[in-house]
Amino acid sequence: MPSDLIPDPHEALRQKWDQRHTSAAGVGEVAAVLAENIHLLPATGSALDLACGRGASAIRLAQAGLRVTAWDLSPVAIERLDSAAREQAVSVDAEVRDVVARPPEPESFDLILVSYFLERGLTPAIIRALRPGGLLFYPTFSITAVSDFGPSNPAFRLQQNELL
Numbered sequence: 002m003p004s005d006l007i008p009d010p011h012e013a014l015r016q017k018w019d020q021r022h023t024s025a026a027g028v029g030e031v032a033a034v035l036a037e038n039i040h041l042l043p044a045t046g047s048a049l050d051l052a053c054g055r056g057a058s059a060i061r062l063a064q065a066g067l068r069v070t071a072w073d074l075s076p077v078a079i080e081r082l083d084s085a086a087r088e089q090a091v092s093v094d095a096e097v098r099d100v101v102a103r104p105p106e107p108e109s110f111d112l113i114l115v116s117y118f119l120e121r122g123l124t125p126a127i128i129r130a131l132r133p134g135g136l137l138f139y140p141t142f143s144i145t146a147v148s149d150f151g152p153s154n155p156a157f158r159l160q161q162n163e164l165l
Contacts, residue, residue, distance in 0.1 A: 056082030
């Protein structure tokens with residue numbers, strides 16, 4: 002079968018997120034774990050905001066003086082981030098990227114932020130992408146939800162003790 006006839010397994014997901022980002026206002030909110038731990042950030046270095054959405058956290062990382070790379074599957078999200086970064090006069094290297102197909106390279110970042118994106122098979126690559134002594138911020142949802150916020154599908158929530 003010619004490659005142009007092979008369906009992209011992520012196209013429906015991309016369209017879903019494009020619709021959400023199109024209808025949402027602004028760049029969203031800085032991830033709470035980042036806002037609460039801003040004092041832990043290195044003074045210099047490189048940061049990756051993986052599955053960055055419209056980019057509030059990526060912009061905050063750039064404002065803190067880090068070289069920021071931001072990846073998302075949604076072209077709409079990346080366009081919004083690019084626009085906001087220009088308006089706020091910060092530099093963010095934003096890219097539409099399928100991180101499952103193209104995970105980060107080993108030892109390429111001093112800090113990685115992954116907010117509410119759970120792709121279990123990607124976890125080893127994320128850990129390898131941290132440089133020695135690097136920071137990983139990874140807020141996500143768990144099966145023992147304390148609120149109704151987040152996905153209803155249990156496949157997108159951590160199981161009890163899954164990280165242990």
